[in-house]
Amino acid sequence: MKYITKKRVVLFLLFIFPLFFYLILSSGINNFAKLPIITKNISDVSLIDESNSAKFAGNISIVCFLGEDIETIKGAIFNLNQKIYKPFYGFKNFQIIAIYPEDKKEEVKVLKSEIGAFTDMVKWKFVSSSKPAINALYESFKTTENLNNLQTSKAFIIDKEVNLRGRTDDEDFKDGKLFGYDMSSVAILNNKMKDDVKVLLAEYRLALKKNDADREI
Numbered sequence: 137m138k139y140i141t142k143k144r145v146v147l148f149l150l151f152i153f154p155l156f157f158y159l160i161l162s163s164g165i166n167n168f169a170k171l172p173i174i175t176k177n178i179s180d181v182s183l184i185d186e187s188n189s190a191k192f193a194g195n196i197s198i199v200c201f202l203g204e205d206i207e208t209i210k211g212a213i214f215n216l217n218q219k220i221y222k223p224f225y226g227f228k229n230f231q232i233i234a235i236y237p238e239d240k241k242e243e244v245k246v247l248k249s250e251i252g253a254f255t256d257m258v259k260w261k262f263v264s265s266s267k268p269a270i271n272a273l274y275e276s277f278k279t280t281e282n283l284n285n286l287q288t289s290k291a292f293i294i295d296k297e298v299n300l301r302g303r304t305d306d307e308d309f310k311d312g313k314l315f316g317y318d319m320s321s322v323a324i325l326n327n328k329m330k331d332d333v334k335v336l337l338a339e340y341r342l343a344l345k346k347n348d349a350d351r352e353i
Contacts, residue, residue: 171293171335174315175300179276181233184269190261195229196336197294200319201274202236203287206243210250212289212319217251217260219325220291224333225259229296235273237286238264279315290316293332301336303328 181199182191198220202209216232224230236244244262251257265273270286277292277300292315293301303314306328317329 169335170339171295171301171332172304173295173299174302174304174313175276175278178278178294178298178300179273180298181235181263181273184235184265184273185263186265187263190231190233190263192233192294192298194296195231195294196227196296196333196340198230198232198333199292199294200232200234200290201270201283201286201288202234202240202244202247203283204237204240204285205287206236206240206247209287209289209319210247213247214251215322215325216291216319217255219322220329220333221259222255223330224337225256227337230337231259231261233261233263235263235265235270237267237270240264277315280313281315288316289318289320291319291329292316293329293336295336296340301332303332 178192180192181197182188182193185191198216200213200216202213213234221232225232234244241264244264248257248260248262251260267286271283274283274288279290281288281290295301300315302316303312305312306314308314314328317332318324
């Protein structure tokens with residue numbers, strides 16, 4: 137009887153327990169709250185970046201549009217840098233992409249210098265392009281707001297599959313849809329955007345764990 141009991145314990149540890157663990161893991165992954173996709177298959181920034189230095193595909197990207205009057209958006213960009221970039225820039229494949237008109241390179245140079253005075257800029261990418269190309273990229277997001285002089289105070293979350301992520305049940309919007317996060321509001325960056333970036337990062341970590349578990353079985 138003791139032999140049979142020990143044998144069963146060994147069989148359980150070798151075969152049944154790993155399977156049980158996998159089922160729990162799979163269930164947790166399937167039930168985990170994912171950050172909703174708001175717009176599928178937006179245009180990739182690589183299509184408008186002549187320097188070939190930036191792309192959405194394969195990255196978790198925070199995107200902002202600096203516009204023609206960069207001075208007016210500086211405060212919002214500093215907020216984004218402090219509340220979103222600094223907590224997350226250490227994560228693999230995370231980046232912030234700032235898009236601006238070609239004729240604003242000198243102003244952007246000043247902005248980069250000011251941010252770089254107190255920030256490691258390794259995951260900041262600045263992309264210049266023509267006005268029509270910037271408008272076309274933004275229009276692919278299919279938001280409910282237009283750019284104003286190629287500028288918006290909103291920052292956007294783009295996933296590795298080049299989808300726009302956001303919220304579908306946000307209490308501040310009648311239809312519940314939150315396309316972008318107001319960079320001028322520290323409260324929104326802290327209480328909404330930061331939480332949503334965490335959810336997206338966790339989503340990819342769990343997917344990676346699931347893939348690893350699949351390979352082991």
